[in-house]
Amino acid sequence: MPEATFLDATELVINMGPQHPSTHGVLRVILKLDGEKVNGTECIIGYLHRGVEKIGENRTYQQFAPYVDRMDYVAAVSNGLGYCLAVEKLLNIEAPPRAQAVRVILTELNRIASHLLWLGTHALDIGAITPVFYCLREREEVLKIFENYCGARLTTHAFRIGGLQYETYDGFEEEVKKFCDWFIPKVDEYEELLTNNRIWVGRLKGVGILSAEECKEYGVTGPVLRAAGVAWDLRKAQPYSGYEQYDFDIPTAENGDTYDRYTVRMEEMRQSTRILRQAVDRIPSGPIIGKVPKVVKPPVGEAYVAIEAPKGELGYFIVSDNSTQPYRMRVRPPSFVNLQALDCMVRGGLVADVVAIIGTLDIVLGEVDR
């Protein structure tokens, strides 16, 4: 009787990552394969852990604001907004209307930038090389607006507790309007490249299906949830920062597969420009920062504020003990929660689709590991 070799084994266990280019960072996925079929996965995270929550407990409230930019570094402005809103809730203050409008403009621009980076890299994973060049070209225009507004492109630190630090620069409104007009044809251009392309459709349709029930079980939020047909958007459900004034739709799809998540995100970019146009037209005049004490010392209590970040529900939970530093800081990052659904989406599929499914979740490992 011949000795058993590895060829006789029914299950092959391989490592994907942490240095795999398609894991979008340092995610390690252990794949259990039966031939081409994936029988199960195990995600190993923590390679990018910097202890951001603990850092928050050792800094004053103002000092921690630049660190939140470094969690989801492609959507730093959204992170900053969530943090500022949470501290403002603790302090029981509200940003002035002008600050709220500018905050909406910058977060929507950031949503576009984040989705553009997602589209480019996701297409690159699938094998479409062209979109990434165009996407980064358009993203550059958004980053230029950020640079002119607050002096940094990526880790912006644009908002302060109680409002804004910087007044809008001359020509800010025109620049945003010009961007909106220029950007919509570009989205059509991406759609021309991808939407009907047979390779794109063949690789994405019916891959990584996550039904609405499964989404709710896993707590998945953001475009992944909306692609499954649930019209849940915190900008509509629990409006913050004056989102109730703007008229926009929540794009949804039915099947919850990778292709639907692509269409939902494309439509979200269009809706974002819609919000941008409305917000730019009616930036109220007035102060940009409310009455905030020099030393932020919130009363004893706790606050949880969730916002709709480009990747899903981004929540900040802060416990205050009436000192200058938070007693406890907890972040509910959308990528971390969405990543849990990976096993459910990948199981039973093919190993080549794993790359597509990781890409479609739009995870940023800086946020997963914190």
Add this chain to the structure above:
Amino acid sequence: MIAKLFRTVFLVDLFQGLWVTFRNQDPKRIYTEQYPAERPKVGERYRGAPRLNINPDNGETLCISCNLCALACPENLIVVTSQRNEQTKRKELTTFTYDTSRCMFCGLCEDACPVDALELTQDFELASYTREGAIWDRQMLEEGPKPTQYKC
């Protein structure tokens, strides 16, 4: 049905995409910056290399050594030392150390400065050959970095 067959056989979807690529071939649409031959224009508010401003009239520092920047810094990378001048009864700045290797250019120090002495400037070339070179003393902060300017 026939339309779908036509599209499939004649690769309409693929040529549609190729046409987009072709449209973007125009050399006028080049977006790449030819750094270092072409210097990038950074924003007016750009948060780059720190600078300790001096009074242009008499060359004296504007810093009043109040230590507010050091207190505002999340990374505690600013060290300010001062000496009391017995004649004028004022604090006078002796040394000012700024560790750019740990700096994340958040701008909290320049917000905290009450006299606009400390400022983050538009200089963005901060590389140095040693780690010690990233720790800037008062002289370096007042003069600013002097990167090599390349021309093509």
